[in-house]
Amino acid sequence: MSMNSADLINNAEKEWVWNETPLLKVRGLSKQFGAGCIHCKQPTSDEQEGSRCQYCGSIWACRNLSFDLYPGEILGVVGESGSGKSTLVKCLYFDEETTVGEMSISSYEDKTSNLFEKSAQQKRYIRNHVMGMVYQNPLLGLRMPISSSGNIAEKLFAADHYHVGSIRQRAADLLQKVEIPLARMDEPPKNFSGGMQQRVQISKALANNPPLLLLDEVTTGLDLSVQAKVLDLIRNIQRELRVAMIVVSHDLGVIRMLADRTMVLRQGLIVEQGLTDQILEDPRHPYTQLLVHSLL
Numbered sequence: 001m002s003m004n005s006a007d008l009i010n011n012a013e014k015e016w017v018w019n020e021t022p023l024l025k026v027r028g029l030s031k032q033f034g035a036g037c038i039h040c041k042q043p044t045s046d047e048q049e050g051s052r053c054q055y056c057g058s059i060w061a062c063r064n065l066s067f068d069l070y071p072g073e074i075l076g077v078v079g080e081s082g083s084g085k086s087t088l089v090k091c092l093y094f095d096e097e098t099t100v101g102e103m104s105i106s107s108y109e110d111k112t113s114n115l116f117e118k119s120a121q122q123k124r125y126i127r128n129h130v131m132g133m134v135y136q137n138p139l140l141g142l143r144m145p146i147s148s149s150g151n152i153a154e155k156l157f158a159a160d161h162y163h164v165g166s167i168r169q170r171a172a173d174l175l176q177k178v179e180i181p182l183a184r185m186d187e188p189p190k191n192f193s194g195g196m197q198q199r200v201q202i203s204k205a206l207a208n209n210p211p212l213l214l215l216d217e218v219t220t221g222l223d224l225s226v227q228a229k230v231l232d233l234i235r236n237i238q239r240e241l242r243v244a245m246i247v248v249s250h251d252l253g254v255i256r257m258l259a260d261r262t263m264v265l266r267q268g269l270i271v272e273q274g275l276t277d278q279i280l281e282d283p284r285h286p287y288t289q290l291l292v293h294s295l296l
C-alpha cells in the first residue's frame with residue numbers, strides 16, 4: 001500500500017497524539033449472556049474453545065478485552081458476525097451490564113475509578129455528558145416520530161442544556177454539519193432515507209460535544225455511494241472536532257478508511273491488534289489473514 005503526503009502528515013500527528021494519556025482505558029472486559037454454570041464461571045482465553053458453554057448454552061460474548069483509546073484517535077473493531085463487536089460497544093455505553101472488567105475515562109471528573117461500578121444515575125450522567133452512540137439500527141438511536149431538531153434537543157436536555165434559543169441554533173448547526181437541509185430540520189426521521197437517518201443519528205450523538213463517540217456498523221445496509229458520503233463525514237468530524245471514536249464494522253474496507261488502530265475480534269477474543277496499516281499489510285493471525293485476503 002503506498003502512502004501519500006497526507007498520510008505521512010497524519011502519521012506524524014498520530015504519534016504526537018499517542019504520547020498523551022489515554023482517554024478511555026478498558027481492562028479485562030468480559031460479558032456473559034445466560035445464567036452460566038460451574039463449567040463456564042470464567043471466560044477462557046483459549047482460541048480453540050468457543051464462546052458458548054457446551055453444558056448450559058451461556059455465551060461469553062466478550063472475553064477479557066483490554067485496550068486504550070487516545071484523544072482524537074479512531075479505533076476500529078472488526079470481526080465476523082457474532083464475534084462480540086456490538087456487545088462490546090453496548091457494554092461501554094452501559095446498554096448491557098458488563099459481567100467483569102474495568103473502564104475509566106480521563107475526561108470524566110472521577111478519572112481513575114471503574115465506571116462499570118457506578119450507580120445507574122451516574123452511568124446515565126456519563127453517557128449523556130461524555131459519550132455519543134450511533135447504533136446500527138437507527139430505530140435504537142432516534143425517536144422516529146418526533147422532529148430531527150427535537151431529537152437533538154432531547155440529547156441536549158439530557159446533557160443539561162436548557163436555553164431554548166441556543167438549542168435550536170445548535171440543532172441547526174449540527175444538522176447542517178451532516179448535510180441535512182435546514183428546511184427539513186423539523187421533519188421527523190421516519191420521513192428520511194436510511195443514509196439521512198444515520199446522519200441525523202450522528203448529529204444527535206455529537207450534540208453534547210462528547211470526547212468519545214461509538215459507532216456500530218454505521219454504514220451497513222447503505223448504498224455504496226451513500227456509504228462513501230457517511231464515511232467521509234465521519235473523517236471530517238474526526239479531523240475538525242478531534243473526537244475519539246470506536247468504529248465497529250464487519251467490513252475491513254470501512255476500517256481501512258477510518259481507523260488508526262484496529263482490533264480483530266473472534267468469538268469474543270482479541271486475536272490481533274495494532275496499527276491498521278500494519279494489520280492490513282502484514283496480518284499475523286490466520287483469521288486476520290483470511291479477512292484481509294477476502295478484502296483484496
Ligand SMILES: Nc1ncnc2c1ncn2[C@@H]1O[C@H](COP(=O)(O)OP(=O)(O)OP(=O)(O)O)[C@@H](O)[C@H]1O
Nearest residue numbers: 033059061079080081082083084085086087088250
Ligand atoms: N441479548 C443477548 N442475549 C443472548 N445472547 C446474545 C445477546 N446479544 C448478543 N448475544 C450473543 O453474543 C454473541 C456476540 O453478539 P454480538 O451482537 O455482539 O456480535 P457482533 O459481532 O456485533 O455480530 P454482527 O456482526 O452480526 O452484528 C453472539 O453469539 C450473540 O448471539
Ligand SMILES: [Mg+2]
Nearest residue numbers: 085086087217
Ligand atoms: Mg453487531
Ligand SMILES: [Zn+2]
Nearest residue numbers: 037040053056
Ligand atoms: Zn455453562
